Amino acid sequence: MVDMHQYWIVVLGIGLGTFLIRFSFILIIDKITLPETVQRMLRFIPASVMPALVVPAVLLHKNGVATFAGWDRILAALIAVLVAWKTRSILATIGSGMVSLWILKTMI
Incomplete structure (x- = not known):
């Protein structure tokens, strides 16, 4: 059986990692200009x-x-x-x- 404390640390860590990866694209795309073809x-x-x-x-x-x-x-x-x-x-x-x-x- 997995310790619930450890389980929630892993869940929150994965959630935070997912959020940061997705949010980084929002920050990056705002600062660059994509070519017209893209x-x-x-x-x-x-x-x-x-x-x-x-x-x-x-x-x-x-x-x-x-x-x-x-x-x-x-x-x-x-x-x-x-x-x-x-x-x-x-x-x-x-x-x-x-x-x-x-x-x-x-x-x-």
């Missing part, structure tokens, strides 16, 4: 991260097993894509996807 590339990060998070949730079912998750998820994802295309709002996209999935789960 700024252009960084604009595509949200557009590439969102599908990487959403597609496995839509297509995979339980415990990451590659099985068909159901038409309700596919249809909710298509509704969210249409809302994203029309509104260009991430909040509206996520909200419409969640609400449509809840409605479809109760109907199907």
Whole structure:
């Protein structure tokens, strides 16, 4: 069994280390000017991260097993894509996807 005092020292140390690493980038990025090409590339990060998070949730079912998750998820994802295309709002996209999935789960 691990001593709780030692456990909390390790947890707080790891948390502090994580905070300092992330905060250092905020401090550094404020003091330097990134080249235009880097700024252009960084604009595509949200557009590439969102599908990487959403597609496995839509297509995979339980415990990451590659099985068909159901038409309700596919249809909710298509509704969210249409809302994203029309509104260009991430909040509206996520909200419409969640609400449509809840409605479809109760109907199907």
